[in-house]
Amino acid sequence: MSKEIKVGVIGCGAIGRQHIARLMNTIPETRVVAVADYYQPSAQAVAEQYGITCCATGEELIARPEVEAVLVTSADPSHAGYVLECIKAGKFVFCEKPLAQTAQECEEIIRAEVAGGRRLVQVGFMRRYDRGYAAMKQAIESGEIGAPLMIHSCHRNMSQAPGFATDYAVTRVAIHEIDISRWLLDDEYATAQVLAVRQSKNTQGDWLNPQIMMLTTRSGQRIDVEVQTDGAYAYDIQCQVVGEDGTVSLPDPSAVVKRAGAACSFPIMTDWSQRFIEAYDIEFDAWAKALLNGAPDGPSAWDGYVACVTGDALILSRQTGKPEAIELMEKPSIY
Incomplete structure (x- = not known):
């Protein structure tokens, strides 16, 4: 991995757009290179804003060779599928909570990650960084x-x-x-x-x-x-x-x-984004530095499973x- 982590973002809603801006403008070790959203106009608007690739599906984004790490901020029911696809591709993935909607899905993610022999998954429990x-x-x-x-x-x-x-x-x-x-x-x-x-x-x-x-x-x-x-x-x-x-x-x-x-x-x-805005910055800065050192060290798939x-x-x-x-x-x- 280079000194600048090329990130693909799946989910261009409110929190997705905030994180894209954060990764592009606040975290020096990251650069967003591709985006995807089930509502294609949202992804297209973000792609045009930053001059980056717009993918038709999350799976297409994960498969792109230039994408080194994936950020999942899509709707909750889609999280487990995208995380498993990232593990299959051997790519780091940061998944906003929840990791999955059922314990069975969490266990499947854990088994897939364990089979690969190393940690790839981090879950977005940002309060640990407050x-x-x-x-x-x-x-x-x-x-x-x-x-x-x-x-x-x-x-x-x-x-x-x-x-x-x-x-x-x-x-x-x-x-x-x-x-x-x-x-x-x-x-x-x-x-x-x-x-x-x-x-x-x-x-x-x-x-x-x-x-x-x-x-x-x-x-x-x-x-x-x-x-x-x-x-x-x-x-x-x-x-x-x-x-x-x-x-x-x-x-x-x-x-x-x-x-x-x-x-x-x-x-x-009055709003969560005001209260924990600095924690998000610290969280993604720590995530990027950990990836450059070889693996994520924040909240894991196990933590997502326990929750x-x-x-x-x-x-x-x-x-x-x-x-x-x-x-x-x-x-x-x-x-």
């Missing part, structure tokens, strides 16, 4: 707060796009807390449960909102996640790890504090009304 979460991880690993006992967190959204459903509170929203909590604690999950709470009158659809999600780890730590998918006052992400000797909390992202009108205040974000299995257990718990066990396949040594 400076606040990274500082929390360092505080835990240093022993400053003692052994971690529990995590309290919340994920609050102001609105959702049409077609949102109750299960999406897990698969599209709390999936971030599922990944970041096990990363912070460095432990696998044992059980998952969803608790019913009073529903918000601000919910614009017929899905359940809010929900409380409970997770326990194999070593006995407990995580509670408050998920508000609609009608919240802002896009607000909170996390506190409670240890034996202290606590560490996720800092608010704004450093500007206003004092006026006998009050002290600071702004809160999927955990999400399935949470959804089942909401239906059964009791905690559900999280049962994982044996973890391959390449992870």
